[in-house]
Amino acid sequence: MRNVIEANALKLAYPRHEPVIKSATFEVNTGEFVFITGASGSGKSTLLKSMYGSMPLFGGELHVGGMDMGSISGSKLYKLRRHIGIIFQDYKLIKEWSVEKNVMLPLIIAGFPKDVCRAQAQKLLTHVKLSHKSDKYPLELSGGEQQRVAMARALAHNPFLILADEPTGNLDDYSSQVVWDLMERANEELETTILVVTHHIPEMFSAQYRHLMIENGVIYEIH
Amino acid sequence: MRSIRHHLALILPLFAILFCIEYLLVFDRITESYENRLKENYSLILVADRSVKLSDISHCDTLIEKTEPIDAENVLRRIKAGLNHESVEKIRSIMPLFISIKLRRYAGIERIERLKSELMSIAGVRDVHIFEKVHDRLYAMLLFMKISFTVFSMLIGAISLLLLMKQMTIWQFEHKERMQIMSLFGAPVWLRSGVLFRLAIVDALLALIFVVSALLYLVNDSSVRELLSAIGIEPEIILRLDDAAVLAGVSFAIATFSATWVVLRFKEEQ
Secondary structure, eight states: OOEEEEEEEEEEOOTTSOOSEEEEEEEEETTOEEEEEEOTTSSHHHHHHHHTTSSOOSEEEEEETTEETTTOOHHHHHHHHTTEEEEOTTOOOOTTSOHHHHHHHHHHHHTOOHHHHHHHHHHHHHHTTOGGGTTSOGGGSOHHHHHHHHHHHHHTTOOSEEEEESTTTTOOHHHHHHHHHHHHHHHHHHOOEEEEEOSSOOGGGTTTSEEEEEETTEEEEOO | OHHHHHHHHHHHHHHHHHHHHHHHHHHHHHHHHHHHHHHHTOEEEEEESSOOOHHHHTTTOTTEEEEEEEOHHHHHHHHOTTOOHHHHHHHHHHOOEEEEEEESSOOOHHHHHHHHHHHHTSTTEEEEEOOHHHHHHHHHHHHHHHHHHHHHHHHHHHHHHHHHHHHHHHHHHHHHHHHHHHHHTTOOHHHHTHHHHHHHHHHHHHHHHHHHHHHHHHHHOHHHHHHHHHTTOOGGGGOOHHHHHHHHHHHHHHHHHHHHHHHHHOOOOO
8 A cells, every 4th residue: 555645753843933743753545544633733734734835844754645745846746736635724715716616726727628627516516515506605605615615626636635624623513524424435435545633533433543643743643 | 896996906007107108209209300390490600711511520529410501692692782793703702601510400509519619620610600599498498398298207107106016015915815725726826826917918908998099089189189280290199009019018018017026926825
C-alpha cells in the first residue's frame, strides 16, 4: 500500500513563535480514513495546512502524494492541489458565485468542459441534498448547507486525498450526518484517502478508524 | 447598482486621464500650427554691402532656413517719384543689398537677439532688423498657454492616478478572498485573476468609448466648430485616428497595469 502522506520528524512553526508541532512522524496509506484529534491550539489545523502547502515546514520532512512539501515548487504545488479535496471549517465558498459554480470550481480548474462540470456538480448536489438550491448564493444558505456545498466541491474532481478541518464543527446533526456519510462513501467506494482533524470523533467512528492525537506538539498513534 | 459603482470607479479616472492626454495632443497641434503661421509671417531683414548667401550665415544658428534677396527695384520704385534720373541712379549706386532671412521656427526674443549679434559680426553686414515686438508678444502668449495647459492636465492626470491607485487597493481587498480560495484549489494565476483582467479591459474599453464619443460630439458641435474657425483652426484637429490609437493604447495599458499590480500583490495567507 502506497503512502499518501508521510511525515518524518516534522516541525511546524509560525514566524517568531515557538514550534506548534515539535515532532510528527506518521504515515497515511492509500484508502485510509484517519482522524487527528487534539485540544484547541494544539496545531491540528496547522498540520493540515502544511499538507496542502499553506504552511512552510520548519524542520523534518513531509511528503504528500509523493511530493516533498519542503522543496516543492509553486507550479508543482498547484498541480498537487488540483488532486486534493479540502474542506475548511469556515467553508471558504466564493460568495459571488452560485452554489453550482462553487461545486464546479475544481473541475473548472482542471479544464473540463462546462457541461461536464455542470452535470458533475448537479450529481454531487443531489448527494448532499441541495440540488434545489444550485442557483442560490452561499450567503443565502445556512452554515450546515454551506458546509455540504463545500463537501460536494471537495469531491467534485474525485481527489485521491481529502483533507478536512473540523468539517462538522459548527453543523447541526442532519448536516453532520450528510457530510460523514459522503466521506465514508468516498472512502469505501472510491478508495479516497481521508484525513480529518477534529477535536471530537463522532461515536460511530470512534473505534472503526485510525486515530492520531496531538499533544504538546508531538503526534501519537491511539489506535 | 454596486456593479455600476465598481465600473465607474475605474472608468472615471481613466476618462479623465484620456481626456487630459487628448487635450495635450490637441493643444500641442494648435500651438504648432500657430508657431508655423508665426514663422511664415516672420523674417529678419539683413542690410549688407555685399551679397550674403545661406552658406555664409548658416553657422550663426541652426534656426536659419533660407535667405531670399529682396529686389532693390521695388524699393526704388517707391521712392523715385519726384526724383530725376540722375538722383535715382545715384541712390541705386550707393544702395545696400536687402536680404530676407527665413527661420525654421520662431524661437523667442533672446535667441533672435543672439542671432542678430552673430549676423552683425559678419563682414559686410551693415544692419539687421528683427521686428520682434508683435511676434514676440504672440509667441510668449502661446508659450504661456502651452505651459499652463500642460501643468493643468498633469495635475488632473496625477489626481486621476491617485484615484486609480485607491481603486486598486479596493480591488485587492475585494478579489483577495476569491483568489485565495481558487489558489487553494490549485488554480493557475491566469484563471484566478481572469475576472480582474476582464473587468479592467471592459472598463478600459468603456472609458475609451466615452472619451471618443465626447470628442466626436465636440468636433460636430456647431458652436465649437464656429469658435475654432474664428481662430483659424480646423475642427478636425480635435480628434484624429492616430489620437484614438494613442488613447486606446494608454487606456488598455493603465487598466492592464492596474490588474497586474493587484495580481502581483496577492499573497496566499497562512
